[in-house]
Amino acid sequence: MASPPSTVAASPKVHQLLQKLHALSEAQENSISQRFFYVSRLFYYWMFSGQRWSAASDDHMRDKFVALEPDKCQFVYLLARSLGACNIVEAGTSFGVSTIYLALAVGQNIADRTRSLGSTSSVTGKVIATENEPSKAAKAREHWREAGDEVEPWIELREGNLLETLKVEEGMPEEIDMLLLDIWTPMALPTLKIVHPRLKRGAVIIADNTTSSRLLYKDLFEYLHNPENGFRTLTLPFNGGLEISVYLPEE
Numbered sequence: 001m002a003s004p005p006s007t008v009a010a011s012p013k014v015h016q017l018l019q020k021l022h023a024l025s026e027a028q029e030n031s032i033s034q035r036f037f038y039v040s041r042l043f044y045y046w047m048f049s050g051q052r053w054s055a056a057s058d059d060h061m062r063d064k065f066v067a068l069e070p071d072k073c074q075f076v077y078l079l080a081r082s083l084g085a086c087n088i089v090e091a092g093t094s095f096g097v098s099t100i101y102l103a104l105a106v107g108q109n110i111a112d113r114t115r116s117l118g119s120t121s122s123v124t125g126k127v128i129a130t131e132n133e134p135s136k137a138a139k140a141r142e143h144w145r146e147a148g149d150e151v152e153p154w155i156e157l158r159e160g161n162l163l164e165t166l167k168v169e170e171g172m173p174e175e176i177d178m179l180l181l182d183i184w185t186p187m188a189l190p191t192l193k194i195v196h197p198r199l200k201r202g203a204v205i206i207a208d209n210t211t212s213s214r215l216l217y218k219d220l221f222e223y224l225h226n227p228e229n230g231f232r233t234l235t236l237p238f239n240g241g242l243e244i245s246v247y248l249p250e251e
């Protein structure tokens with residue numbers, strides 16, 4: 001009997017690369033120092049009723065993948081395929097692991113749409129990836145190069161503070177189908193506010209760890225729950241919680 005198709009359509013080379021990168025990320029996340037880092041952030045919040053993301057936090061995170069876990073990446077890939085998403089913004093790219101899934105989906109969606117419209121039509125789209133840390137951006141580019149043509153052509157990496165780079169109009173699609181918020185919690189709401197005016201009706205916003213870091217996402221939830229902002233939202237029971245919000249403003 002033939003084996004069932006895997007969740008993500010990709011060449012064996014890309015699957016092997018993803019497996020390797022997820023294993024490296026998981027080893028870091030399971031380390032004692034990393035667990036201590038997360039607990040100390042929550043402790044600080046409880047003690048001082050506020051968030052703090054210091055230069056020391058940046059130093060600590062500089063060599064960390066903090067990649068979205070494989071099941072969440074697979075879910076996001078399938079979601080992007082089912083939406084036919086051609087324009088995706090990824091807030092927080094790190095070493096480019098989740099970007100690989102998003103780029104696979106965008107490339108495959110564009111191929112589907114091109115086929116259905118006929119070969120003379122040109123369908124465009126991309127993943128806008130964002131990373132502040134130059135060494136991480138360089139490593140992400142290496143991984144995408146290694147993944148090859150299924151992945152690399154579909155990514156535009158904006159290097160620098162995403163609160164600035166996402167405001168650059170040039171190259172920014174008119175309409176965004178999906179936003180992945182996989183960023184330090186204090187940045188989540190400011191990022192959503194920048195992308196909000198471009199969200200297509202029905203666009204999906206995914207945010208990670210919304211159960212385990214609920215307190216740190218207080219401002220994001222206030223915004224998502226305000227009916228004036230047009231979102232419907234649900235926390236999915238992935239490890240740490242994964243928020244899916246759909247942009248459905250009143251018409």
Ligand SMILES: C[S@@+](CC[C@H](N)C(=O)[O-])C[C@H]1O[C@@H](n2cnc3c(N)ncnc32)[C@H](O)[C@@H]1O
Pocket residue numbers: 065066067068091092093094095096097098099130131132133136160161162163182183184187
């Ligand atoms: C959780 S990681 C992203 C992981 C990635 N989505 C994955 O699954 O492989 C968040 C990343 O956001 C980056 N970052 C933090 N603040 C940023 C900012 N202001 N602008 C751009 N990137 C930022 C960090 O350097 C870090 O690499």
